[in-house]
Amino acid sequence: MSFSKFPKLTFWRVVLVMILAVGAYSTYVRFFHGLGASTNLSDRFPWGIWIGFDVLCGVGTAAGGFTLAALVYVFHLERFRPIIRPAILIAFLGYARVGSTMLFEVGRPIRIWYPLILWNPHSVLFEVAWCVMLYVTVAGLEFAPVILERLGWEAPKKALKTVMIPLVFFGILLSTMHQSSLGSLFLIVPAKLHPYWYSPLLPLFFIISAMGVGLALLIVASHLSARSFGACIEQSILNDLGKAMAVVMLLYATIRFQDLWARGTFVYLRQPTSETISFLLECFVGVVLPIILLLIRRVRENPEGLFAAAVLVITGFLLNRLNVSVTGLESWAGGSYFPRWTEAAVSISTVAGAIFAFALAVRYLNVFAPVNSQPAIRTPLSVVPVPISSAVVGS
Numbered sequence: 404m405s406f407s408k409f410p411k412l413t414f415w416r417v418v419l420v421m422i423l424a425v426g427a428y429s430t431y432v433r434f435f436h437g438l439g440a441s442t443n444l445s446d447r448f449p450w451g452i453w454i455g456f457d458v459l460c461g462v463g464t465a466a467g468g469f470t471l472a473a474l475v476y477v478f479h480l481e482r483f484r485p486i487i488r489p490a491i492l493i494a495f496l497g498y499a500r501v502g503s504t505m506l507f508e509v510g511r512p513i514r515i516w517y518p519l520i521l522w523n524p525h526s527v528l529f530e531v532a533w534c535v536m537l538y539v540t541v542a543g544l545e546f547a548p549v550i551l552e553r554l555g556w557e558a559p560k561k562a563l564k565t566v567m568i569p570l571v572f573f574g575i576l577l578s579t580m581h582q583s584s585l586g587s588l589f590l591i592v593p594a595k596l597h598p599y600w601y602s603p604l605l606p607l608f609f610i611i612s613a614m615g616v617g618l619a620l621l622i623v624a625s626h627l628s629a630r631s632f633g634a635c636i637e638q639s640i641l642n643d644l645g646k647a648m649a650v651v652m653l654l655y656a657t658i659r660f661q662d663l664w665a666r667g668t669f670v671y672l673r674q675p676t677s678e679t680i681s682f683l684l685e686c687f688v689g690v691v692l693p694i695i696l697l698l699i700r701r702v703r704e705n706p707e708g709l710f711a712a713a714v715l716v717i718t719g720f721l722l723n724r725l726n727v728s729v730t731g732l733e734s735w736a737g738g739s740y741f742p743r744w745t746e747a748a749v750s751i752s753t754v755a756g757a758i759f760a761f762a763l764a765v766r767y768l769n770v771f772a773p774v775n776s777q778p779a780i781r782t783p784l785s786v787v788p789v790p791i792s793s794a795v796v797g798s
Contacts, residue, residue: 419755426752429745433507441745447736448729455728456750457504459585460721461497462535463609467617468494468542469578474647476571482643485636488549488770489628490621495542496757502539504753505532527587534581541574553768582610589727595735598668599682600727608659612720615651618644619716626710628765636771638706645709648716649697656690681722681730689719 433441444451471490474480506512518532544563551560586609593601602608622644625636663669672679693715702708733739764770 419759422748422752422755425748426755429748429752430507432745433749434512438510441743441749443740443743443746445740447738448732448740450728451740452725452729452742452746452750453504453508455725456721457753458501458508459724459728461501461504462582462585463613463720463724464616464620464717465494465497465501466578466582466613467621468497468545469575470614470617471621472545472571473575476568477575482640485771486621486625486640486644488546489624489765490617491542491545492549492761492764492770493620493624495539495546496760498535498539498542500753500757502535504749505535507749527584531581531584531588534577534584538574538577538581541570541577544570545574549764549768549770579610582613583607585609592732595732596727597678597731597734598666598671599663599678600723600731602662602666604658604662605727608655611651611655611658612723615648615655616717616720618648618651619713619720622648622709622713623717624761625771626706626713628762628771631762632765638704641706641709642704645697645703645712648713649694649703652690652694652697652716656694659690676734678730678734681726685719685722685726688715689722693719 429441438444442451442453467490471483471487474483475487506515509515518529518536523529545567548560548563548567551557551563583606586605586607589596589601589605590603622641625641672683693712696702696708696712696715699708702712729740
């Protein structure tokens with residue numbers, strides 16, 4: 404057997420293998436030795452990064468699928484149709500990752516299927532569990548034509564096309580339901596969650612911020628795919644996504660700060676606490692700074708500038724979800740929580756696995772191809788030439 408048949412060893416492939424290996428060991432510790440041996444969770448802190456990062460952040464960052472679907476199929480903005488495929492792929496991988504990490508979070512993973520038969524319609528978690536299960540299925544069916552196209556299976560592809568519109572609308576309904584429901588989880592702790600983050604409008608904040616981060620992640624994924632594989636869409640489409648992201652972030656900032664003012668929350672800024680530092684960092688990095696960058700046309704229409712603004716939006720979103728689920732509860736709990744390395748390893752490895760799957764799809768499927776194209780052979784996508792100094796495309 405020739406060694407030339409093995410994939411070329413690169414730095415990032417070695418890093419990926421190491422991350423997955425550490426994640427596999429952490430998985431072993433979790434399932435064979437329990438939550439006590441694999442986490443720093445306690446009765447005072449029963450939810451850690453597996454909820455705050457894997458679920459709250461994971462579901463939110465996958466919101467680009469329903470956001471783009473709404474823009475194209477509901478508002479008929481055909482301008483964004485070429486980017487539907489990567490948006491749906493990100494949504495599918497994001498929700499599949501959330502579903503898999505739920506096995507780590509529940510006390511008895513063998514009972515993960517219980518919501519299917521033991522219904523509790525009064526529970527927000529019950530609704531979230533069902534929406535995640537259903538949306539993974541819907542997103543998989545929405546992306547299936549890309550795989551069928553690559554295999555040359557036209558009959559099942561045509562069959563799926565006949566039900567695609569109802570599937571898309573069902574997916575939008577599911578996403579809007581549970582994106583807001585995740586915020587509703589924290590409405591039951593008004594005396595425990597710090598006023599910086601507790602609000603009766605939490606469900607609204609969650610869904611608007613998810614729409615913003617969904618667009619941001621789509622911009623980042625397109626940028627990195629272009630650099631790595633030379634597969635990208637017209638920069639003008641990404642610029643339009645940047646405009647849409649600016650509108651969403653302005654709406655989020657307006658409602659959020661008006662709510663903080665109405666509840667008299669700014670008085671807490673006088674207190675030099677860790678919550679104040681976290682709140683100011685979240686607001687400046689994830690809201691104020693990216694809005695300023697996106698409102699400057701020269702920055703927004705520059706590939707690197709748009710990429711930087713999108714990264715800031717994603718960073719602010721992650722900070723917000725972790726502040727809501729961890730930082731905002733520390734004062735009530737009377738202590739701090741910091742994840743054990745095995746907790747972090749599981750989260751990082753599942754993210755790495757999702758990125759690896761996305762990279763494989765971009766390399767071997769027509770993810771960034773026009774929706775109506777049916778190439779017989781997988782070839783590199785043609786891209787609009789951009790000067791090297793400001794290009795998103797790798798040579």
